[in-house]
Amino acid sequence: MNLKELSSKLGLSPTTVSRALNGYPEVNEATRERVMAAAKRHNYHPNTRAIRLATGRAMAVGHVIPIATRHEIVNPVFADFIAGAGETYSRNDYDMVLSVVPDDQEENTYRGLKSKGNVDGVIVHAPKMNDPRIALLRDVGLPFVVHGRATGTALPYSWLDVNNRRAFQRATEFLLDLGHLRIGLVNGLEFMDFAIRRRTGYVDALTQRGIAIDPPLMSSDEMTEVAGYRAARTMLNLSAPPTAFLVASMISGMGVRRAVEERGLAMGRDISVIIHDDDLSYMKNGEDLPIFTATRSSVREAGRLTAEMLLELIAHPDIGPQNRLLEAELIIGQSTGPAPRP
Amino acid sequence: MNLKELSSKLGLSPTTVSRALNGYPEVNEATRERVMAAAKRHNYHPNTRAIRLATGRAMAVGHVIPIATRHEIVNPVFADFIAGAGETYSRNDYDMVLSVVPDDQEENTYRGLKSKGNVDGVIVHAPKMNDPRIALLRDVGLPFVVHGRATGTALPYSWLDVNNRRAFQRATEFLLDLGHLRIGLVNGLEFMDFAIRRRTGYVDALTQRGIAIDPPLMSSDEMTEVAGYRAARTMLNLSAPPTAFLVASMISGMGVRRAVEERGLAMGRDISVIIHDDDLSYMKNGEDLPIFTATRSSVREAGRLTAEMLLELIAHPDIGPQNRLLEAELIIGQSTGPAPRP
DNA sequence: AATCGCCTTCAAACCGCTTTGGATGGCGCA
DNA sequence: TGCGCCATCCAAAGCGGTTTGAAGGCGATT
Numbered sequence: 001m002n003l004k005e006l007s008s009k010l011g012l013s014p015t016t017v018s019r020a021l022n023g024y025p026e027v028n029e030a031t032r033e034r035v036m037a038a039a040k041r042h043n044y045h046p047n048t049r050a051i052r053l054a055t056g057r058a059m060a061v062g063h064v065i066p067i068a069t070r071h072e073i074v075n076p077v078f079a080d081f082i083a084g085a086g087e088t089y090s091r092n093d094y095d096m097v098l099s100v101v102p103d104d105q106e107e108n109t110y111r112g113l114k115s116k117g118n119v120d121g122v123i124v125h126a127p128k129m130n131d132p133r134i135a136l137l138r139d140v141g142l143p144f145v146v147h148g149r150a151t152g153t154a155l156p157y158s159w160l161d162v163n164n165r166r167a168f169q170r171a172t173e174f175l176l177d178l179g180h181l182r183i184g185l186v187n188g189l190e191f192m193d194f195a196i197r198r199r200t201g202y203v204d205a206l207t208q209r210g211i212a213i214d215p216p217l218m219s220s221d222e223m224t225e226v227a228g229y230r231a232a233r234t235m236l237n238l239s240a241p242p243t244a245f246l247v248a249s250m251i252s253g254m255g256v257r258r259a260v261e262e263r264g265l266a267m268g269r270d271i272s273v274i275i276h277d278d279d280l281s282y283m284k285n286g287e288d289l290p291i292f293t294a295t296r297s298s299v300r301e302a303g304r305l306t307a308e309m310l311l312e313l314i315a316h317p318d319i320g321p322q323n324r325l326l327e328a329e330l331i332i333g334q335s336t337g338p339a340p341r342p
Numbered sequence: 343m344n345l346k347e348l349s350s351k352l353g354l355s356p357t358t359v360s361r362a363l364n365g366y367p368e369v370n371e372a373t374r375e376r377v378m379a380a381a382k383r384h385n386y387h388p389n390t391r392a393i394r395l396a397t398g399r400a401m402a403v404g405h406v407i408p409i410a411t412r413h414e415i416v417n418p419v420f421a422d423f424i425a426g427a428g429e430t431y432s433r434n435d436y437d438m439v440l441s442v443v444p445d446d447q448e449e450n451t452y453r454g455l456k457s458k459g460n461v462d463g464v465i466v467h468a469p470k471m472n473d474p475r476i477a478l479l480r481d482v483g484l485p486f487v488v489h490g491r492a493t494g495t496a497l498p499y500s501w502l503d504v505n506n507r508r509a510f511q512r513a514t515e516f517l518l519d520l521g522h523l524r525i526g527l528v529n530g531l532e533f534m535d536f537a538i539r540r541r542t543g544y545v546d547a548l549t550q551r552g553i554a555i556d557p558p559l560m561s562s563d564e565m566t567e568v569a570g571y572r573a574a575r576t577m578l579n580l581s582a583p584p585t586a587f588l589v590a591s592m593i594s595g596m597g598v599r600r601a602v603e604e605r606g607l608a609m610g611r612d613i614s615v616i617i618h619d620d621d622l623s624y625m626k627n628g629e630d631l632p633i634f635t636a637t638r639s640s641v642r643e644a645g646r647l648t649a650e651m652l653l654e655l656i657a658h659p660d661i662g663p664q665n666r667l668l669e670a671e672l673i674i675g676q677s678t679g680p681a682p683r684p
Numbered sequence: 685a686a687t688c689g690c691c692t693t694c695a696a697a698c699c700g701c702t703t704t705g706g707a708t709g710g711c712g713c714a
Numbered sequence: 715t716g717c718g719c720c721a722t723c724c725a726a727a728g729c730g731g732t733t734t735g736a737a738g739g740c741g742a743t744t
Contacts, residue, residue, distance in 0.1 A: 002730060013694045018732060028692060045457040049400065050730035052391040053699050060439070067425065076624040079421040083409065086442025095460060097402070098438045100428025115387040118437060224624055225596075225633075251624065254567075254596050258633075261603050282418040282566055282593065291600075344700060355724045360702065370722060392700035395729050459730095 001044045010038055021046070060095035061085075061310060062119035064110065066103035075126060076223075076251060077299050080280050081147065084303025085123065092311055094120075107136055114142045120314045123147060123306055127159075127193045143317065145310040147302060148193050156321040158313060160306045164194045164276075167295040167328035168201030168246060171274045174293075174330060175244045176209055179339035180272060182217060184235040184242035186228055186252055190220040195248065198276070202246060223248050228255025236263055243339045244272040250283050253292055272336040276328070290333030297328040343386045352380055363388070402437035403427075403652060404461035406452065408445035417468060418565075418593060419641050422622050423489065426645025427465065434653055436462075449478055456484045462656045465489060465648055469501075469535045485659065487652040489644060490535050498663040500655060502648045506536045506618075509637035509670035510543030510588060513616045516635075516672065517586045518551055521681035522614060524559060526577040526584035528570055528594055532562040537590065540618070544588060565590050570597025578605055585681045586614035592625050595634055614678040618670070632675030639670040 007017040012035070020027045020035035027035075038044075052058055063082065082096070089096045097119060101109045110133070113119050121143035124133050131150035134157050146159040175183050185202050188195040199220075203213055216238055219231040228247060235242050236259060247253045253275035260271050267273055277285045277294035279301075285292050309322050349359040354377070362369045362377035369377075380386075394400055405424065424438070431438045439461060443451045452475070455461050463485035466475050473492035476499050488501040517525050527544050530537040541562075545555055558580055561573040570589060577584050578601060589595045595617035602613050609615055619627045619636035621643075627634050651664050 003732095004730075014731080015695080015733080016693055019693095022732085026692065031692080043457070045454065047395075047730055048458040048460050049391065049394040049398075050699095051732080053389075053395045053701085054730075054732040056391075056699070058391065065425065065428065067429070076418070076421065076622075079418060079424075082421075082440065083407065083442055086407065086440055087409070090441060090443050096440045096442070098424065098428055098440055099432060100425055100438070101432050112387060115385070116390040118390050224626060226626055226629055258599075280418075284566060284568055287568055345702095346700075356701080357703080357725080358723055361723090364702085368722065373722080389700055392729095393702080395731085396700075396702040398729070 001042050002047065003044075006038060006042060006044050009042070010035060056117075058095075058118055058120045059093065060097050060119045061089060061307070061314075062113050062122040063096065063098050063125065064106060064113075064122060065098060065100045065125065066106045067100055068103050076283075077249075077278050077280065078125070079282075080278065080298075080300040081125075081303040081306075083281075084298075084300035084305075085307035086303075088304050088307035088311065094311065106133070110136060110142065111140055114140045121145075121310050123310060128191050129193055129196060131193070143310065143313045145306050145313065145322070147306050149197075151193050151196055158309060158322045160302060160309055160324045160326070162194070162297045162302070162326045162328055164197040164328075165201040165204070167276065167297070167330075168198040169205045170201075170330055171246055171293075171295050172202050172205035173209075175246065175272060175274065175336070176205065176211075178244075178272060178336060180242075180244040181211065181339070182214070182240060182242040182244070184232065184245045185218045186231045186245055186247040186256055187218065187220045188223045188248040188252075195220065198248065217242055223252045225251050225255040225258070228252030229259045230255070232256040232259035233262070236260070236265075242271075244336070245274070247273060247275040250275055250277055250280065250285060250292070250294075268335045268337050270340060272339070274336060277331065285331070286333065290331050291335065293333040293336040294331045295328040296331050297326055302326065343384050344389065345386075348380060348384060348386050351384070352377060398459075400437075400460055400462045401435065402439050402461045403431060403649065403656075404455050404464040405438065405440050405467065406448060406455075406464060407440060407442045407467065408448045409442055410445050418625075419591075419620050419622065420467070421624075422620065422640075422642040423467075423645040423648075425623075426640075426642035426647075427649035428645075430646050430649035430653065436653065448475070452478060452484065453482055456482045463487075463652050465652060470533050471535055471538060473535070485652065485655045487648050487655065487664070489648050491539075493535050493538055500651060500664045502644060502651055502666045502668070504536070504639045504644070504668045504670055506539040506670075507543040507546070509618065509639070509672075510540040511547045512543075512672055513588055513635075513637050514544050514547035515551075517588065517614060517616065517678070518547065518553075520586075520614065520678060522584075522586040523553065523681070524556070524582060524584040524586070526574065526587045527560045528573045528587055528589040528598060529560065529562045530565045530590040530594075537562065540590065559584055565594045567593050567597040567600070570594030571601045572597070574598040574601035575604070578602070578607075584613075586678070587616070589615060589617040592617055592619055592622065592627060592634070592636075610677045610679050612682055614681070616678060619673065627673070628675065632673050633677065635675040635678040636673045637670040638673050639668055644668065 003014045007014045017035050020032040086096050099109050124144055124146040127146050127148045127150040130152035134150055134153050137144045149159050149161045187199055190196055221227040245256050247256050256273055257267055260267050265271050275292045275294045277296040279296055279298040285294055345356045349356045359377050362374040428438050441451050466486055466488040469488050469490045469492040472494035476492055476495050479486045491501050491503045529541055563569040587598050589598050599609055602609050607613050617634045617636050619638040621638055621640040627636055
């Protein structure tokens, strides 16, 4: 059942039927109702492909997922972010199209998405320092919103981010207030923007309290269980081991816990641990009482909001760059306590 | 730059240019090369929306992700599966469109996808027992492949699955061979098809060795860290606690480990644990030597293969249902050992 | 009665490609 | 020389909608 069939069945022109269904004013209300009823009765759904060609809009948003050719980590945060963004798209009748491409193909992919007209805009994931994608997308002329920010980028652009610096600064202060003086940082890869900011927060807090930065207490690696374990184990083996850890993610945190317990230490008593909790649905930080003390910010909510921002940008291309900074909350769990007396 | 412009620039008809670019035989090789060169020079990319309308194909595959209105768990396995499937789509110039919808909208979503022509086929995730989606999709006439199977479905349909029953049967036998007689099953939700099959494998192995099934040693819940912890703790509190656990996932396994260590027991010595390892990129089971003994099967590879199967089905609608059963391998890690003598 | 203007409706162009059904011209062959 | 065939190219008709420009009908105005 297509428009032509439906309109001839109704004894109307396709023009009128189309207008009736799309809520245009220049159609008699009685006619509109007749059309609506017939559309429902015949289960008429306009063909998306035709709409897209006719309107010149793709009614779709792209997410490009680069697969690193070296270490093929699929960001675990990704699923929840996508779920959040997807909710927004569904509500607004947009499609979400995912492109999984080798990372050396990312630029081509963006250009292709634009020139082939597959999408009306894109969301940029996991920005790095001086991320080239921002200039690229600006150049290409594809509306975009960055989930995160890219330190070093001069051009204005739209982004939504968590205040990572502040979150880790507060967390560090919290540990300092508990009397911890040697705090190990188990960070993500520090070419990632969020990791840079978290480190800055950590360093700032220590510096403000006049505590010297000790490089062996700062590690940076993939946010996996194994990497977290390894980093924590290495630090615990130092002659002056840390009494607390500040950890980049829930998953890294499980690795840290493994290292701590393997050593016969008790988390929350011998060693304090604070993680950043993305509030992943499959990786809840405990139930009523959190396992880990954590800086928490829902990445799913971030997905919803980022997508909304992008749709706004697509609808009003002239509003200019939008920005939004979310604050993480500090959740007190069982993994922190006063520094043990030496 | 569109086809008309390009063709007039070349002094050729759109027909010929289109044919030249699409490799049709009725065009002079010299002409073809001239066209190809011009297309590259002017950076011509045919408009996807137009191609789709003209050919009647969407060149896209749908993945419907139902968001349970009650417990909003985003399947953690999902990201890797998607990454795998996405690789296949990219290679074949297909788009992957994700629909995140409330689970009571799933049926409507499939019908809409078909009638609006957004996709050429779909992949069905997380099949349940007697899954209604199979009959629905057959009825709707949308090509589909199920990742997993649906016990209780009489109709033939295409699927790709891991031999879950066999994997858990072997794992159970492995534990029995180590002398474990009381083995706790920390299963996923048992309305999920894979969980049913795993349980069957577990039960079969015990039964064949003449060991009675003890219901308190079988649990079924969401595959989260917390649920795993809770299940293991409950079983360890039994008057006759298990000496080994068979666990549905890496994440549940971390919870089990927490419960084990909280009790002052050592994994691999006091308690043996076998998990199922989906080989998630962000959740590797250790590095050279695995943390957990595991039944392993890459869900990412499953994504690749399932997508290939679907594209095959779309290209040749008449080949009929395709099936493929993958075997999981048993990986020996540090988490298993002989049953402690009573 | 003629004109104006509004409310409805419609025919046709258009979006940018594919594909059908010719046309054209050169060449081999009788 | 004439004919048929093949290689090559093209005009035009879709695909299924949206949108522009125009027109018919009718009450109100003059």
